[in-house]
Amino acid sequence: MSSPFDQVLIQSDVEQLEQADLSLLETLDHVLNRGLVIAGEITIAVADIDLIFLGLNVLLSSVETANEVLRKRE
């Protein structure tokens, strides 16, 4: 049986796409939904993050596109 415990360090593990998929979703959830909301002159509320994720799942189903998005991270 595989280990019931995983530690995913979010830096620099983009080669492992399986992990990277998850970390991409987690990252989007953090950046789009959390963090301090300061009333800027324009403040964007991301209304439906599930919708973005659904779109992203379609995007990630193509490995090449996923790599491309992740490369932009570097």
Added chain:
Amino acid sequence: MSELAFYVYCIAERATAAELPAESLPPAIEDDSKLEWVVSGELAALSSQVPLASYSEESLAEHLSDASWTAARAMRHETIAEYVAKRAGIVPLRFGTIFLERDGIERMLSDKGRELREILERLRGREEWGVNVFCDQNILMSSITSVSPVLRELVEAAAQASPGQSYLMQKKIDALKVDEARAALNRIIEGVEKSLSDRSDDAKRLRVLKVEATEHGELKAKFAFLIQQSDFDRFRDAAEKLAQEHQPAGVRLELTGPWPAYNFTQIS
């Protein structure tokens, strides 16, 4: 030239701006612009210019439905926040905080200075770690008979009953199994939350997004913990022990991080 606005990523102490010159940081959210620190008093906001045409409320709403546009930019935002957070304390801002003028950022830093410094102080030396709890429903269901006394009795009784009775009892057993499994999983999740909260400075239960089912079973709960860097090893060991303890019930724990403290920026 098209009109520009200022996108703000995070806020740090003034000293951080001096230690980490903007030129040394990862690329800004848009390729053709550079990061800059906007300083006011003891605080500094990391920002870069963006074309107002794509970052106005109406056009952003449109762009946000384009997953690749959003993902690439959210990643840029995160990479910058992570880079700075690894080296200094920051208050990470949510995606899409935009000012029309540099002055507006300065004003915000001075108006909200006290609260921002308070958050920075609270986060000092601490990191956010995520804990995801997955459960394999099949393993949970098959393990449940052995841990539930009520179920065990029923199963034993059904084995000795007549075929007709046994059929009805089996129905009852199946329904009870579902309930007991749900209750057992809730107990495990509450136990994980309690035990890890005790080893952290702050904890939050987060909502689980619909799309987060994986091959490791379904994501059942998601937590964020604020942990002092020097306490992390103890926290990690506790999480690993919990994972081993609950493995027989089909539960897996995943620890992600360190994150900038996105979930712990509320002004108290």
